[in-house]
Amino acid sequence: MSVTWYECKVKYRKTHETGEQKQTTETYLLDAVSYTEAEARISEEMKAYTSEEFMITNIKVANLAEVHPFENSDRWFKTKVSLIAYDDKTGKEKKTNMYLLVQANDVKEAFDNTNQAMQNTMGEFSIPAITESSILDVFPYFSDEEYTENRSETNSADEELIEESELV
Numbered sequence: 355m356s357v358t359w360y361e362c363k364v365k366y367r368k369t370h371e372t373g374e375q376k377q378t379t380e381t382y383l384l385d386a387v388s389y390t391e392a393e394a395r396i397s398e399e400m401k402a403y404t405s406e407e408f409m410i411t412n413i414k415v416a417n418l419a420e421v422h423p424f425e426n427s428d429r430w431f432k433t434k435v436s437l438i439a440y441d442d443k444t445g446k447e448k449k450t451n452m453y454l455l456v457q458a459n460d461v462k463e464a465f466d467n468t469n470q471a472m473q474n475t476m477g478e479f480s481i482p483a484i485t486e487s488s489i490l491d492v493f494p495y496f497s498d499e500e501y502t503e504n505r506s507e508t509n510s511a512d513e514e515l516i517e518e519s520e521l522v
Contacts, residue, residue, distance in 0.1 A: 357385045359416040359455075360392035361489070364400055366408035379411060383421070383430075383455065384493040389413055399493050419452040421492055422471040427457040430492070431464035434483040435472060449480075455487060 365379045382399065386392035392413050400408050418432075433456050436449040454471060458464035464484050472479055 357495075358387065359383055359385050359418045359421065360389070360396075361412075361414050361416045362392060362396040362410060363412040364396065364408050365411050366400070366404055367406045368404075380490045381488045382491050382493060383416060383418075383489045385495050395493065395495075416455075417453055418455050420471070421455045421494070422457065422467065423492065424457045424467050427459050427463065427467075429457070429459060430487040430489045431456050431458055431461065432485050432487045433464060433468045433481060435468065436480045436482055437475075438478040438480065455489065455492070461486075 360383070362382050362384065363379055364382060365377065367375045368378045369375050382396060384392060384395050384399070386395055393410060396410060396413070433454045434451055435454055436451050439448045439450065440446075441448055454468060456464050456467045456471060458467050461484050465481060468481055468484070
């Protein structure tokens with residue numbers, strides 16, 4: 355099952371370290387099944403994040419294949435990865451681009467983290483571009499642990515149903 359990531363821009367009054375309040379627009383990323391769910395989820399996340407009034411100014415589908423968080427990193431980088439395939443008939447190299455969002459502290463670390471995220475890829479790939487993203491935070495529907503727990507609970511429930519149906 356593929357995940358659809360939505361970029362949500364939220365405008366609100368933010369209190370800075372100096373104590374002054376300024377109107378800011380920040381970008382967040384979350385996964386959802388529809389724009390409606392994305393709007394509901396970003397509203398819930400922002401209610402927990404700020405007590406100020408906020409306005410969702412834009413929601414769009416993000417052109418991201420995967421999101422890779424890394425511990426001890428505070429910024430998000432959009433990495434362009436070119437998957438390289440060889441056409442046997444023409445003998446030419448074909449590149450297919452995809453974009454990853456990788457968490458890192460700087461561009462070099464983003465490059466290293468992208469290589470680490472792609473290490474299990476069977477084919478060849480290159481990394482032609484890495485740019486810092488305006489995304490401030492990512493709100494996945496499940497954390498990796500919750501996803502694993504949920505999948506094992508679902509599999510256990512499926513196994514019980516299969517065993518019950520075999521008894522009938």
